[in-house]
Amino acid sequence: MGSETPLDSINDSTSDYRLTGGCGGISVDLLSSRIETLGHSDVQRLEMGAPILLPAHFSHPRIPADLRAVVEKWPVHGWGRKHPSWAPLTKKVHPNPLRPYTGQSDFIDILQAFQQAAEDAILRMVPAWRGALTPDRVSWRPLELSTRRVRWNARDDLFHIDHFPTRPTGGRRIVRFFFNACDGEDIVWSSTSPLKKLIEDGKAFGQPQVFQDMAGLRRQAIRNQPWWSGFQRQTGLHDAVVKLVHDHLKRDETFQEETVRKLRCFTPGSAWFALTDSCCHALLRGRWLVDITWFLEPDACQFPDLLPTNLLGTVSSPRSRTLLPLDKAA
Numbered sequence: 001m002g003s004e005t006p007l008d009s010i011n012d013s014t015s016d017y018r019l020t021g022g023c024g025g026i027s028v029d030l031l032s033s034r035i036e037t038l039g040h041s042d043v044q045r046l047e048m049g050a051p052i053l054l055p056a057h058f059s060h061p062r063i064p065a066d067l068r069a070v071v072e073k074w075p076v077h078g079w080g081r082k083h084p085s086w087a088p089l090t091k092k093v094h095p096n097p098l099r100p101y102t103g104q105s106d107f108i109d110i111l112q113a114f115q116q117a118a119e120d121a122i123l124r125m126v127p128a129w130r131g132a133l134t135p136d137r138v139s140w141r142p143l144e145l146s147t148r149r150v151r152w153n154a155r156d157d158l159f160h161i162d163h164f165p166t167r168p169t170g171g172r173r174i175v176r177f178f179f180n181a182c183d184g185e186d187i188v189w190s191s192t193s194p195l196k197k198l199i200e201d202g203k204a205f206g207q208p209q210v211f212q213d214m215a216g217l218r219r220q221a222i223r224n225q226p227w228w229s230g231f232q233r234q235t236g237l238h239d240a241v242v243k244l245v246h247d248h249l250k251r252d253e254t255f256q257e258e259t260v261r262k263l264r265c266f267t268p269g270s271a272w273f274a275l276t277d278s279c280c281h282a283l284l285r286g287r288w289l290v291d292i293t294w295f296l297e298p299d300a301c302q303f304p305d306l307l308p309t310n311l312l313g314t315v316s317s318p319r320s321r322t323l324l325p326l327d328k329a330a
C-alpha cells in the first residue's frame with residue numbers, strides 16, 4: 001500500500017511556523033502550515049484529507065486551571081462514558097446528565113470561545129467556506145485517550161474516517177479542528193493514506209478489504225436499510241455506506257497493523273484541522289483535547305472529484321443533501 005500521503009507537503013516560506021519534533025523515541029514528521037489564505041494546490045490537499053497545522057502565533061483562549069480541576073470531577077470516567085461536549089446550535093451540553101454540574105457555564109464559555117477562534121482561523125485560510133459551515137459539537141476530552149474504555153467501534157485509537165451515528169451528514173463534509181489544551185503533555189495523533197488512496201489500494205491490492213468491491217459495499221448498506229432508516233430516520237445511503245467503511249476499517253486487523261502511517265506529536269498549545277471524512281486518522285495518546293466539528297456544504301468545495309460522495313459512489317443530487325435516494329445512487 002502505500003505511497004506518501006500528500007497531506008504533509010504544505011511548504012511555507014517563512015520561519016514563523018510551529019514544527020513538532022521527536023517524542024519519546026517515536027519517529028515524528030515535521031509539519032508546517034500557514035495562517036494565510038491557502039493556495040489552490042493546498043486547498044486540493046486539504047480537500048483530499050491533508051491535516052493542516054496552525055502556526056504557533058495562532059491566538060486561542062486560555063483555559064483556567066481551576067476549570068480543568070472541576071471538569072475532571074464530572075462523571076465522565078468509566079466504561080462507555082462520553083466526553084463532555086457542547087452543541088453551539090442547540091446550546092446543549094452532552095451527555096445530558098452533566099447539565100446540573102458545577103462549572104458548566106464556564107465550560108460552555110470556554111468551548112464557545114474555542115469554537116469562534118477556530119472558525120475565524122479556518123475561514124482566514126479557506127474563505128470559500130464562509131457561509132457553508134454548520135457547527136456540530138465542541139468537546140473537551142479530559143481522559144487519557146490510550147486507556148479510555150469504550151466499545152470497539154467508538155475507539156479513537158484505531159484508524160478510521162469519521163462517522164457520527166446520531167448526526168448523519170447527508171453528504172456534507174466533516175471539518176474537525178483539534179487543540180492540545182493540556183498543560184504539559186503531547187497529543188499523539190496519526191494518519192494514514194487519504195480516502196481516495198485507500199479506495200484505489202482496496203480495488204488494486206485488496207487492502208483495505210472494505211474497498212475491494214464498491215458496488216457490494218453499497219448493496220450491503222442498502223441491505224442494512226431497516227437499521228439506518230428506522231433507527232436514524234434522516235440517514236441515507238451515504239451515511240449508511242460511511243458507517244460500513246468506518247466499522248470495517250476498525251475491524252480490519254491487517255489494515256490497522258500494516259498500513260503506512262505518519263505519527264505526529266502535538267505539543268501543548270498546538271492546533272490542527274482536517275476534513276476527517278477523508279483523512280483516515282487515529283488519536284493515540286494524550287488528554288485534554290479540544291475537538292471542534294462543523295459540517296461543510298459540498299458545494300463550497302473546489303474539487304468535486306474529492307468529495308466522499310463521489311469517491312464512494314453515493315451521490316445523487318446536490319440538492320438532496322439530507323436524504324440521498326437509493327434508486328439514483330451511482
Ligand SMILES: [Fe+2]
Nearest residue numbers: 160161162276
Ligand atoms: Fe475520528
